Amino acid sequence: KAGVTQTPRYLIKTRGQQVTLSCSPISGHRSVSWYQQTPGQGLQFLFEYFSETQRNKGNFPGRFSGRQFSNSRSEMNVSTLELGDSALYLCASSSGLAYNEQFFGPGTRLTVL
Amino acid sequence: QKEVEQNSGPLSVPEGAIASLNCTYSDRGSQSFFWYRQYSGKSPELIMFIYSNGDKEDGRFTAQLNKASQYVSLLIRDSQPSDSATYLCAVLGGSQGNLIFGKGTKLSVKP
Numbered sequence: 001k002a003g004v005t006q007t008p009r010y011l012i013k014t015r016g017q018q019v020t021l022s023c024s025p026i027s028g029h030r031s032v033s034w035y036q037q038t039p040g041q042g043l044q045f046l047f048e049y050f051s052e053t054q055r056n057k058g059n060f061p062g063r064f065s066g067r068q069f070s071n072s073r074s075e076m077n078v079s080t081l082e083l084g085d086s087a088l089y090l091c092a093s094s095s096g097l098a099y100n101e102q103f104f105g106p107g108t109r110l111t112v113l
Numbered sequence: 114q115k116e117v118e119q120n121s122g123p124l125s126v127p128e129g130a131i132a133s134l135n136c137t138y139s140d141r142g143s144q145s146f147f148w149y150r151q152y153s154g155k156s157p158e159l160i161m162f163i164y165s166n167g168d169k170e171d172g173r174f175t176a177q178l179n180k181a182s183q184y185v186s187l188l189i190r191d192s193q194p195s196d197s198a199t200y201l202c203a204v205l206g207g208s209q210g211n212l213i214f215g216k217g218t219k220l221s222v223k224p
Contacts, residue, residue: 033212043157043201043214056211090156092212101147102212104156 002027004093004105012111018079021108023091025072031055031096032074034066037088037107049074050096078110086112115140117204119215127223132189134218136202139183145205146178146185151217152198161187192222 005024013019025032033056034046045058049068068074078085088109092102116139126132134148145164149157163169163176163185175188185204189196199217 035212035214042216043203043212045211045213048211058211088156101159101162103159104149107156 004091004103006089006091006105006108008108009106010109010111012113013081014113015081015083017081018077019081019110021076021078021089021091021110023074023076023093023105025074025091025093026103029093029095030072031094031102032068032072033092033094033102034074034076035090035092036060037090038086043090046076055096081112083112086110115143115204115213117202117213117215119200119202119218121216122219123221124218125221125223126192128192128194130192130222132192132196132220132222134187134189134200134202134220136185136187136215137183138185138202138204138213140204140213141180141183143204146176147203147205147212148174148176148187149201149203149214150196150198151201157201189220192220194222194224196220197222 007022031050033048035043037043048056052068063079066076088107090107092104094102118137148161150160151157161176163178169176173190177186199219201217202215203212
């Protein structure tokens with residue numbers, strides 16, 4: 001069974017630009033969660049999509065948004081990039097049911113200059 | 114605010130010893146608890162999950178949960194240098210899909 005895939009793996013942007021990251025979950029999984037990982041703050045929850053609907057949202061500004069498609073693939077968009085948005089962005093795939101074990105993709109390393 | 118606390122380490126143990134990693138959480142309503150291993154430069158890898166009070170064993174790993182004390186731990190028996198990594202404790206929050214992570218404990222296993 002193929003794992004979680006994320007594209008691109010690395011990205012360099014400048015302040016003020018916007019960026020779109022993509023995540024394809026494990027086949028059959030309907031939930032995709034997005035996390036931001038930085039050395040100072042650790043792993044922080046951004047939002048979760050289940051069956052094309054945002055089910056949960058963390059405490060991030062509105063510049064961070066996402067969506068999910070009917071095939072469960074998800075995209076995350078960050079507008080008006082700031083230097084502090086430099087981080088590893090991880091998506092996690094799960095069935096979205098019951099105890100909800102989550103499996104992470106390899107991540108996208110975003111650097112904002 | 115719901116929190117998950119871990120000692121940042123580093124925790125250093127000799128090869129063959131038992132490594133004990135600890136985690137406390139603030140939300141009494143939490144139901145599911147996870148341990149992830151993260152090697153440097155890699156993404157977190159799920160190694161254990163536990164839902165019920167008591168112990169759960171999987172190979173060299175044992176997860177222990179005490180909901181009354183809001184405490185979850187991970188024991189690694191016969192530690193190997195390949196176990197050297199950061200171990201992340203995660204708790205499923207009040208809503209499904211919302212994992213709350215501790216900042217991780219860095220484990221170093223010395224040959």
